[in-house]
Amino acid sequence: MAKKQKAKKQKTKKRKAAKKSSARMAGRRAISVATSADKTVKQRVAAMAAAPLAVCESEKDLQAMLKVLSDSSEPIAVRLAALQSLGAAAFSVLSFESCRADYIATLRKVADDPDPELRQRVLGILMREKDGYAQRKLLDGLKNPAKALLPPEKALQLLSYDVHADAYSVARDILKKPPNDEAKREALRLLAADAKAVPLFEKVLRDKKELRENRQIAASALHALHPDKLQQSARKILLDKSDYADIKATSLTALEQFGDEEALGKDKALLQSINRFRASKAPAKYKQTARRFLSKYDQ
Amino acid sequence: MRNATIERALSEPQFAALVDALAADPDRREQLAELLREDHALYNDRGAATVVRMRGWVLLALARVGVTDAALIFVLEELDTGIDAYLVACAARALRSYPHPDATLAPFVARALANIRYRDEPVSLESYGEYVVSATGSSAVSELLATLAWLGPHARGVLPELDALRAQSGLTRKLRLDLDRALQAIRGSAYGEGAATPACCGGALADARSTSTFAPDSRRDCGPVRSIVLQDQDGRSITFADFFCQRPSIVVFFYTRCDNPMKCSLTVTKLARVQKLLAARRLADKIHSAAITYDPAFDLPERLRVYGQDRGVRMDADHRMLRAVEDNDALRKHFELGVNFVESLVNRHRIEVYILDAEGRIAVSFARIHWDEADVVARAAAVLERDEFRFA
Numbered sequence: 001m002a003k004k005q006k007a008k009k010q011k012t013k014k015r016k017a018a019k020k021s022s023a024r025m026a027g028r029r030a031i032s033v034a035t036s037a038d039k040t041v042k043q044r045v046a047a048m049a050a051a052p053l054a055v056c057e058s059e060k061d062l063q064a065m066l067k068v069l070s071d072s073s074e075p076i077a078v079r080l081a082a083l084q085s086l087g088a089a090a091f092s093v094l095s096f097e098s099c100r101a102d103y104i105a106t107l108r109k110v111a112d113d114p115d116p117e118l119r120q121r122v123l124g125i126l127m128r129e130k131d132g133y134a135q136r137k138l139l140d141g142l143k144n145p146a147k148a149l150l151p152p153e154k155a156l157q158l159l160s161y162d163v164h165a166d167a168y169s170v171a172r173d174i175l176k177k178p179p180n181d182e183a184k185r186e187a188l189r190l191l192a193a194d195a196k197a198v199p200l201f202e203k204v205l206r207d208k209k210e211l212r213e214n215r216q217i218a219a220s221a222l223h224a225l226h227p228d229k230l231q232q233s234a235r236k237i238l239l240d241k242s243d244y245a246d247i248k249a250t251s252l253t254a255l256e257q258f259g260d261e262e263a264l265g266k267d268k269a270l271l272q273s274i275n276r277f278r279a280s281k282a283p284a285k286y287k288q289t290a291r292r293f294l295s296k297y298d299q
Numbered sequence: 300m301r302n303a304t305i306e307r308a309l310s311e312p313q314f315a316a317l318v319d320a321l322a323a324d325p326d327r328r329e330q331l332a333e334l335l336r337e338d339h340a341l342y343n344d345r346g347a348a349t350v351v352r353m354r355g356w357v358l359l360a361l362a363r364v365g366v367t368d369a370a371l372i373f374v375l376e377e378l379d380t381g382i383d384a385y386l387v388a389c390a391a392r393a394l395r396s397y398p399h400p401d402a403t404l405a406p407f408v409a410r411a412l413a414n415i416r417y418r419d420e421p422v423s424l425e426s427y428g429e430y431v432v433s434a435t436g437s438s439a440v441s442e443l444l445a446t447l448a449w450l451g452p453h454a455r456g457v458l459p460e461l462d463a464l465r466a467q468s469g470l471t472r473k474l475r476l477d478l479d480r481a482l483q484a485i486r487g488s489a490y491g492e493g494a495a496t497p498a499c500c501g502g503a504l505a506d507a508r509s510t511s512t513f514a515p516d517s518r519r520d521c522g523p524v525r526s527i528v529l530q531d532q533d534g535r536s537i538t539f540a541d542f543f544c545q546r547p548s549i550v551v552f553f554y555t556r557c558d559n560p561m562k563c564s565l566t567v568t569k570l571a572r573v574q575k576l577l578a579a580r581r582l583a584d585k586i587h588s589a590a591i592t593y594d595p596a597f598d599l600p601e602r603l604r605v606y607g608q609d610r611g612v613r614m615d616a617d618h619r620m621l622r623a624v625e626d627n628d629a630l631r632k633h634f635e636l637g638v639n640f641v642e643s644l645v646n647r648h649r650i651e652v653y654i655l656d657a658e659g660r661i662a663v664s665f666a667r668i669h670w671d672e673a674d675v676v677a678r679a680a681a682v683l684e685r686d687e688f689r690f691a
Contacts, residue, residue, distance in 0.1 A: 097469035166346020195596030
């Protein structure tokens with residue numbers, strides 16, 4: 001009986017080893033196709049998808065993949081596929097250990113590649129690693145647009161991945177003179193982690209001329225940074241007959257979820273204005289928020 | 300001594316030139332260690348990545364001129380808790396210039412190796428602020444292995460960790476060769492059998508002085524912070540005097556947005572362990588404990604509560620997570636906190652733990668390198684005993 005079990009175990013072990021070896025071989029073959037200039041772009045891109053399994057199996061294969069990524073004479077579709085493949089391999093931190101240093105160096109090298117999509121993706125990966133090189137490049141580009149590797153809105157978005165990046169002052173400069181609406185929005189998003197930005201967000205939230213998306217960002221930022229200030233602004237917005245329905249609904253949600261129930265129940269002016277909002281021509285989904293709020297106070 | 304000529308508004312190239320000038324002048328070299336204090340005005344309002352570049356350059360200057368006993372603690376701190384590959388590489392290189400290698404240094408290097416191996420990066424240690432964009436050059440792991448080789452037989456205590464690393468497949472061929480060289484040096488063939496002499500009187504680690512004890516008559520009065528209002532995890536307000544000037548206390552500093560798991564998260568987790576040890580010794584109602592945030596504007600009560608809860612911290616009237624409602628600067632000055640800020644956010648801080656006596660004065664401080672929970676509790680119990688004896 002014991003002999004039989006031992007034989008079975010050995011068989012399973014052999015099967016697993018064979019499977020692993022076969023997967024390894026397939027991975028190596030994939031890298032060989034992916035890095036071969038003789039194959040078509042389509043063949044190479046398809047092979048890249050199978051490459052992550054084997055990318056760290058040999059230093060030669062890794063270097064071949066990194067060469068494809070950094071070689072601007074390679075077709076961009078193949079380079080992007082190589083980046084994706086390496087990124088997938090990097091996800092497995094333990095097995096990527098021996099590849100990491102070369103990978104980071106290559107990403108930095110490619111960060112100012114002529115192709116904008118590759119540049120953006122590479123800088124995104126580096127910023128997720130909180131890389132000082134990428135951070136410096138992005139900040140330099142925001143301060144001096146002639147050096148910019150990415151549009152300002154994208155640079156701000158990537159800088160916001162690292163709360164410790166020194167990006168608050170540059171975001172505030174952009175808010176003073178935004179190059180476009182998207183850049184302004186991303187600057188606001190970035191400043192949502194800055195505890196000193198509370199007055200800014202109060203102003204944006206109360207400003208009816210401001211884009212509604214920005215006002216929503218301001219409400220969310222205030223909730224994170226200074227919930228009491230959000231409550232105060234929310235009340236003022238609800239008392240204002242001329243403000244927009246979606247902003248009122250956001251304000252209502254803030255009060256409903258986080259407000260002082262006892263104080264709200266006694267606030268007759270507020271309850272009246274919410275009653276008016278419920279009876280208004282606002283979209284049904286917003287009026288539903290008002291109904292839910294009022295039901296808490298038997299209105 | 301702070302040098303009055305050091306301007307806080309130096310550009311990075313000016314800072315690098317200043318460091319080079321200090322290193323070149325034997326009479327001013329000792330100021331290099333001073334530049335590694337987090338609270339130095341030079342680090343005010345700099346981003347974390349800039350602080351990394353600046354500190355790295357100071358460490359590399361120390362590597363050139365030799366790490367002194369005063370500077371050693373900064374080097375060990377980086378090895379103990381650093382997660383930035385560049386700074387760890389700089390610290391590893393700097394340690395090799397310390398004139399008294401001994402066995403107490405090896406665990407720091409081994410720990411750094413374990414912390415950094417999955418975050419390794421290529422580094423350039425030749426010029427200020429340079430980032431490597433090619434695969435050539437050094438890396439944090441490579442520098443650490445060179446430091447282990449430099450320690451030679453002094454690093455025998457960490458051989459099991461290194462043998463385990465050798466048995467794994469994670470290193471590149473080049474690093475594997477570096478590791479083999481280190482192993483060879485440690486096993487003695489390069490330095491001769493028995494070259495490792497036991498560390499005298501606690502060795503280099505004792506010279507590094509991470510713990511300071513203050514006699515009762517030399518303790519700083521807490522007058523300037525007595526009336527500071529602190530808010531706890533439940534939003535309750537209490538003055539510094541009302542919480543800290545009743546019984547001895549154990550105080551740690553932290554902030555919830557710290558991204559180094561070896562620092563704030565671990566410190567608060569260890570505070571929870573301290574609280575358990577206090578309870579086991581029936582001291583939980585005789586010794587207060589608190590975790591105070593460096594970042595009071597962001598760390599609102601709800602954040603404090605969740606952060607403490609997630610790390611098993613006991614929170615009640617005697618044990619609290621706290622934020623200064625106002626005048627955080629006075630608190631910072633009183634404790635001489637090792638922290639600096641970029642705008643409202645921490646850009647760099649050290650590990651720091653304090654034992655306060657029943658008058659809220661600092662009796663013992665632990666800074667920079669990891670502290671032992673049982674040791675902190677034992678010392679706090681000793682402070683309690685002395686206070687009880689004094690007031691009896």
